[in-house]
Amino acid sequence: MNTQLSDYTLVWTVLTVSILLSTLAVGSTILMWRKRVGPQPMQVMDYQPVMRESEKNGRDVNDTLVDWGPETLQKILADELPDTEVIVVSNREPYIHEKTPDGVVLRKPASGLVSALEPITRTCGGTWIAHGGGSADRETVDQQDHVAVPPEDPTYTLRRVWLSEEELKGYYLGFANEGMWPLCHIAFTRPIFRAADWDAYQAVNRKFADAVIAEAKSDRPIVLVQDYHFALLPRLIRERLPNAIIITFWHIPWPNAEVFSICPWREQILDGLLGSSILGFHIQLHCNNFTESVDRFLESRIDREGAAISYKGGTTLVHAYPISIEWPKKPKFITTDPSRTLRDRHGIPDDVKIAIGVERLDYTKGVLDRFHALDEFFTQHSDWIGRLVFLQIAAPSRSDLPAYKLLHEECLALVAEINDRYGTDGYQPIILLDEHHTQEELAELYRAADICVVSSLHDGMNLVAKEFVASRDDERGVLILSTFAGASRELLEALIVNPFDPSSMGEAFFHALTMPEGEMRERMQRMREVVRSNNVFRWAGSMLVDAARLRKRAALTSASDKHKQNNRFSVMA
Known part of the structure; x- marks a missing residue:
C-alpha cells in the first residue's frame, strides 16, 4: 500500500512539474512576443490581427533593421544577381x-x-x-x-x-x-x-x-x-x-x-x-x-x-x-498650408473637421458603406451636423461596365439624399469629386485631412492607407481602416472597422473626432515607423x-x- 501511494505521489509530482514548466514556457513566449511587438492600443473593433503580417513571416523579421532604399536594391542586384x-x-x-x-x-x-x-x-x-x-x-x-x-x-x-x-x-x-x-x-x-x-x-x-x-x-x-x-x-x-x-x-x-x-x-x-x-x-x-x-x-x-x-x-x-x-522625401510642392488651400477651394470653415476617402469608384472599395456609416454617425451624434465634412475622391473607373455605371448612379443618389437630410444653404456634409487627381494633389489632400477612411469590402493591400500615413510628417490625423484590407495586417494602430456594420463604423468616426492629441500622435508615429521600414524597396x-x-x-x-x-x-x- 505504501509502495502504491509512493508511486501515486511520484506521478503527481511529475505532472505538477510538467504543468509548471509548460506554464512558464507559455508565459515566457507571451512576454517575448510583447517585447517584440510592443503594447497594442485599444481598438474600436475586435478585428485586429494578433501580429503584423511581416512579423508572421519569419523570413522578414531579421531584415527589419536594414535601411531599405534604392541603394539596397541595387546592391542586391549587383552582389546576388549580377548582369x-x-x-x-x-x-x-x-x-x-x-x-x-x-x-x-x-x-x-x-x-x-x-x-x-x-x-x-x-x-x-x-x-x-x-x-x-x-x-x-x-x-x-x-x-x-x-x-x-x-x-x-x-x-x-x-x-x-x-x-x-x-x-x-x-x-x-x-x-x-x-x-x-x-x-x-x-x-x-x-x-x-x-x-x-x-x-x-x-x-x-x-x-x-x-x-x-x-x-x-x-x-x-x-x-x-x-x-x-x-x-x-x-x-x-x-x-x-x-x-x-x-x-x-x-x-x-x-x-x-x-x-x-x-x-x-x-x-x-x-x-x-x-x-x-x-x-x-x-x-x-x-x-x-x-x-x-x-x-x-x-x-x-x-x-x-x-x-x-x-x-x-x-x-x-x-x-x-x-x-x-516609396517613402516620400519632404515634398517641395507644398508651399502653403494644405488645409487652408483645401478649405478655401471648397468653402469649408476653419472650425469644421475634414474626413476624406480616396479611390477609384469601384464596388469593392465600400464607398456607399462609408456614406451609410456617416449617416448613422449623424443620427447618433447630431451635435456633429455642420461640424464635419466628408470629401470623397472617386475617380471614374471602367465606366463602360454595367456594374460600375450602376454604382455611379447609386453613389450620386445617396450623396444627394444625405446632403438633403443634413445640409443647409451654407453646409453640405459630403463633397463628391468624381475626377482624377495627381499624386501631388492627393498628398496635399492627405495633409489637410483630420480623418482618412479606407472602407474596402475586400482588398489586396490598399496603398491609400499607407500613402496617408506616409504624408503625415506632422504626426496628426486618424486612419479608419477596414479589416478586409490587407493593410490592416500591418497598420494595427489604425481604427480597424467592419465596413458592413454602419453603426460601429459610425462610432469609429466619433472616436477619431474626439481622440486625444497624445493618442493620435502615438498611433501615427508607430504606423509611420511600419510604413517607413516596410517600404516598396523591401517588398x-x-x-x-x-x-x-x-x-x-x-x-x-x-x-x-x-x-x-x-x-x-x-x-x-
Whole structure:
C-alpha cells in the first residue's frame, strides 16, 4: 500500500512539474512576443490581427533593421544577381501620352500598382512592357515601340503593346474585370464568364509572351509579371525561356477554393500561374487559399512547411510579400498650408473637421458603406451636423461596365439624399469629386485631412492607407481602416472597422473626432515607423533575394548532377 501511494505521489509530482514548466514556457513566449511587438492600443473593433503580417513571416523579421532604399536594391542586384536583365509586365503603363488642344502631354496614372512598381523599375533599369492606351502613345515611340522613361532622366525602357478594341473588350473589360475581379474580391457582385472573353484573354496573354521573348536579351532574365490580367503568362514564358526566373505578383485577393471553383477555366488559370518561380500575394491568407485551390484541382505535390508547390517538373514558391510605397522625401510642392488651400477651394470653415476617402469608384472599395456609416454617425451624434465634412475622391473607373455605371448612379443618389437630410444653404456634409487627381494633389489632400477612411469590402493591400500615413510628417490625423484590407495586417494602430456594420463604423468616426492629441500622435508615429521600414524597396528586395536563392540552388543542383554523371563515367571506365 505504501509502495502504491509512493508511486501515486511520484506521478503527481511529475505532472505538477510538467504543468509548471509548460506554464512558464507559455508565459515566457507571451512576454517575448510583447517585447517584440510592443503594447497594442485599444481598438474600436475586435478585428485586429494578433501580429503584423511581416512579423508572421519569419523570413522578414531579421531584415527589419536594414535601411531599405534604392541603394539596397541595387546592391542586391549587383552582389546576388549580377548582369541580370529585369523585365516588368503589367497591363497599365507607368507613363501615358495624351493628345490635348495644347499638344501632347505626359501623365502618370493614379494606380497603386504603378506607384509601387515605378520606383523599383527606375532603380533596377531594364524594360517595362505594358498596353499602350494613350491617344498619343503611338506617336511617341520608336520603330520598336520603345520610349525611354522617366522623360526627365531616363533609366529604363517602356515597351508598349497595342491591343485592338475587340481585344480590350474581351480580355480587359470582359474576362479580367467582369470575371476575375468580382470572383477574387467576393464583393457580392456576380462574376460573368464568357467563352469569347476567355479566347481574347488567352490571345492577349500570348501577345504579351511574344513581347517578353522579343525583349529578352538572354535566356535567363528575371521577369516580374503583375496581376490578374496575366494569369497564363508565366507558363507561356516558361515554355520558351525555361531558365528564366519568373516572379508573379497577384495584387488582388485570392478566394477560397470553393469560390474559385466558379471559374470555368480554373485548371488553366492555376497551370498558368504555376509556371512562376515565385508567386507572391499580399497576405498569408491569400497564399493559403491559392495552395488549397491547387490541392483541390490539380495533381501536384505540396510542401506546406516549405511553402512550395511541385507541378509539371517545376517548383513554385508561394510567399506573402506585403506591398508598400516609396517613402516620400519632404515634398517641395507644398508651399502653403494644405488645409487652408483645401478649405478655401471648397468653402469649408476653419472650425469644421475634414474626413476624406480616396479611390477609384469601384464596388469593392465600400464607398456607399462609408456614406451609410456617416449617416448613422449623424443620427447618433447630431451635435456633429455642420461640424464635419466628408470629401470623397472617386475617380471614374471602367465606366463602360454595367456594374460600375450602376454604382455611379447609386453613389450620386445617396450623396444627394444625405446632403438633403443634413445640409443647409451654407453646409453640405459630403463633397463628391468624381475626377482624377495627381499624386501631388492627393498628398496635399492627405495633409489637410483630420480623418482618412479606407472602407474596402475586400482588398489586396490598399496603398491609400499607407500613402496617408506616409504624408503625415506632422504626426496628426486618424486612419479608419477596414479589416478586409490587407493593410490592416500591418497598420494595427489604425481604427480597424467592419465596413458592413454602419453603426460601429459610425462610432469609429466619433472616436477619431474626439481622440486625444497624445493618442493620435502615438498611433501615427508607430504606423509611420511600419510604413517607413516596410517600404516598396523591401517588398521588391525580398522577392529578388528569394530569386537569387533559387538561382544559386539551381546552380548547385546542376553542379551536383554533373559531378554524379562524371563519377558514373569514371566508374564505367
